[in-house]
Amino acid sequence: MIMGNTLVAVDWGTSSLRGARLAADGQVLEEQSFGRGILSVSPGEFAAVFEACFAPWMDERSTCLISGMAGSRQGWAEAAYCRCPAGFGELAEHLLWNPPGAPAGRVAIVPGMSCTQDDVPDVMRGEEIQIFGALRLTGLQDGIFVLPGTHSKWARVRHGRIAAFRTFMTGEFYALLGRQSLLSRTVDTDAPFDGAAFDEGVMRAFEGRGLLHTAFGARTLGLLEGRAPAALGSYLSGLLIGEELRQALADTDTGEPVLIGAPQLTAHYARALSLRGRTSRSLHDQATWAGLHALAQQTKLL
Amino acid sequence: MIMGNTLVAVDWGTSSLRGARLAADGQVLEEQSFGRGILSVSPGEFAAVFEACFAPWMDERSTCLISGMAGSRQGWAEAAYCRCPAGFGELAEHLLWNPPGAPAGRVAIVPGMSCTQDDVPDVMRGEEIQIFGALRLTGLQDGIFVLPGTHSKWARVRHGRIAAFRTFMTGEFYALLGRQSLLSRTVDTDAPFDGAAFDEGVMRAFEGRGLLHTAFGARTLGLLEGRAPAALGSYLSGLLIGEELRQALADTDTGEPVLIGAPQLTAHYARALSLRGRTSRSLHDQATWAGLHALAQQTKLL
Numbered sequence: 001m002i003m004g005n006t007l008v009a010v011d012w013g014t015s016s017l018r019g020a021r022l023a024a025d026g027q028v029l030e031e032q033s034f035g036r037g038i039l040s041v042s043p044g045e046f047a048a049v050f051e052a053c054f055a056p057w058m059d060e061r062s063t064c065l066i067s068g069m070a071g072s073r074q075g076w077a078e079a080a081y082c083r084c085p086a087g088f089g090e091l092a093e094h095l096l097w098n099p100p101g102a103p104a105g106r107v108a109i110v111p112g113m114s115c116t117q118d119d120v121p122d123v124m125r126g127e128e129i130q131i132f133g134a135l136r137l138t139g140l141q142d143g144i145f146v147l148p149g150t151h152s153k154w155a156r157v158r159h160g161r162i163a164a165f166r167t168f169m170t171g172e173f174y175a176l177l178g179r180q181s182l183l184s185r186t187v188d189t190d191a192p193f194d195g196a197a198f199d200e201g202v203m204r205a206f207e208g209r210g211l212l213h214t215a216f217g218a219r220t221l222g223l224l225e226g227r228a229p230a231a232l233g234s235y236l237s238g239l240l241i242g243e244e245l246r247q248a249l250a251d252t253d254t255g256e257p258v259l260i261g262a263p264q265l266t267a268h269y270a271r272a273l274s275l276r277g278r279t280s281r282s283l284h285d286q287a288t289w290a291g292l293h294a295l296a297q298q299t300k301l302l
Numbered sequence: 303m304i305m306g307n308t309l310v311a312v313d314w315g316t317s318s319l320r321g322a323r324l325a326a327d328g329q330v331l332e333e334q335s336f337g338r339g340i341l342s343v344s345p346g347e348f349a350a351v352f353e354a355c356f357a358p359w360m361d362e363r364s365t366c367l368i369s370g371m372a373g374s375r376q377g378w379a380e381a382a383y384c385r386c387p388a389g390f391g392e393l394a395e396h397l398l399w400n401p402p403g404a405p406a407g408r409v410a411i412v413p414g415m416s417c418t419q420d421d422v423p424d425v426m427r428g429e430e431i432q433i434f435g436a437l438r439l440t441g442l443q444d445g446i447f448v449l450p451g452t453h454s455k456w457a458r459v460r461h462g463r464i465a466a467f468r469t470f471m472t473g474e475f476y477a478l479l480g481r482q483s484l485l486s487r488t489v490d491t492d493a494p495f496d497g498a499a500f501d502e503g504v505m506r507a508f509e510g511r512g513l514l515h516t517a518f519g520a521r522t523l524g525l526l527e528g529r530a531p532a533a534l535g536s537y538l539s540g541l542l543i544g545e546e547l548r549q550a551l552a553d554t555d556t557g558e559p560v561l562i563g564a565p566q567l568t569a570h571y572a573r574a575l576s577l578r579g580r581t582s583r584s585l586h587d588q589a590t591w592a593g594l595h596a597l598a599q600q601t602k603l604l
């Protein structure tokens with residue numbers, strides 16, 4: 001039995017709600033997840049959902065840190081973005097304590113981060129904690145950190161601080177093109193992964209003809225060359241991930257990117273990076289808990 | 303009253319059916335259009351729809367040429383693609399006469415064209431006739447011909463023949479991103495054209511960061527900088543058209559592209575081209591009739 005303070009670490013995203021009870025040293029004591037992403041929660045209902053899910057963990061020695069979309073305008077309470085460059089210190093300073101209805105002094109929402117490049121702002125919520133967790137887990141203070149997904153993030157870290165980042169709408173483009181465009185007739189996005197077709201898509205993207213043109217190949221290759229919809233699903237995925245890499249790597253000529261995400265997705269990115277001659281390393285779900293734990297230490301909560 | 307043979311020129315596309323009765327010299331005698339694109343016609347019903355729409359024009363001196371998706375697998379009868387490079391001669395040789403149920407020897411479907419670049423096939427149906435019409439109307443024998451739309455086509459013409467072409471899914475991306483993606487919350491695609499916002503999007507695209515990243519700006523500029531959805535509709539359009547131009551112009555460093563299409567759309571492309579320092583000229587609906595008329599002359603139908 002571990003005594004001392006505990007941290008209730010919560011990742012409250014758009015479509016899911018996950019929590020972990022962490023010991024003072026960061027050990028994960030228990031984990032839970034719920035189908036209560038913020039899109040399923042009405043305004044004013046957040047405190048009740050939190051209570052229903054996490055009350056058993058919130059004893060007198062516990063503090064809770066929440067990252068993710070719970071801090072957005074549509075979430076529990078809006079936590080203003082922290083501007084890059086920023087590190088743990090800035091995140092800790094800008095914690096939003098006491099969202100409406102929470103037990104006083106016991107719950108804080110982690111702000112997201114914003115960044116302006118070429119006069120256009122960019123934002124993330126939740127990924128910043130995963131990046132800080134990855135720094136803790138790897139011992140790195142500098143590098144490129146990649147969070148693949150619906151809206152992939154590529155962040156550059158310098159001296160332990162997030163210097164800048166960019167979003168790529170890769171996962172959303174894949175869903176739109178594969179399921180809602182004309183391509184949906186020749187592309188099966190639910191088929192098993194086809195490595196050769198994926199690699200072909202990646203290499204095609206690397207040629208730099210751009211997605212507006214190359215995506216049409218996922219139709220013509222089926223129509224004129226009889227390629228199977230299953231293969232074209234992986235081909236389209238390769239086109240998109242290859243395009244993301246081609247653009248993102250233009251900023252990052254050297255170093256070994258750290259991929260953070262679900263094992264299958266990071267494996268696809270690692271595979272595509274290797275076709276560019278780049279090695280990478282991958283971290284999975286543990287990054288969020290490590291990040292919230294590190295932030296709790298920074299804030300002297302543990 | 304003009305005597306002699308007449309041409310019934312028909313443009314039968316995915317969502318619309320248009321026809322014109324042309325005199326032997328190409329003069330347009332009458333025009334009609336119907337909401338009977340091929341998507342609205344059941345297999346086996348094409349001859350009846352043709353008869354209902356065009357029987358009054360099909361006297362003993364008339365021949366009919368049909369271009370567009372009527373020649374696709376989902377159309378009246380499949381007319382195999384003509385491979386590039388190809389000119390009027392090849393199109394005329396590959397006319398598909400007598401689709402099922404048509405009056406014998408009187409109706410022919412114009413084949414589309416295919417082209418393979420970088421090992422990936424590309425196709426068009428209907429645009430090839432517009433390009434040949436544009437050649438006739440301008441007197442050009444060489445040049446770049448651009449047909450903006452759902453699936454824009456950029457064709458290179460040499461010595462009066464279509465040498466090669468590429469498709470860009472620009473219009474479809476605009477509809478998907480503006481109406482079905484997360485961006486639909488910050489973007490109004492039905493708002494009036496905003497020239498300054500459009501130009502900003504075009505210039506942003508020219509920087510070459512790629513659509514997967516730049517598209518996200520249509521969300522953050524709304525969310526963080528309070529840009530109006532109306533402006534962001536034109537901004538997104540500029541991002542997409544700018545991206546198409548950036549890619550397509552990489553092949554075509556010189557010359558004055560000929561834009562073929564509806565006046566509003568070609569005006570937007572001309573505007574974006576001018577931001578790249580390129581002049582252009584524009585042709586509108588007359589290109590289809592001119593192309594079918596030229597093909598009828600080539601085939602000695604007139």
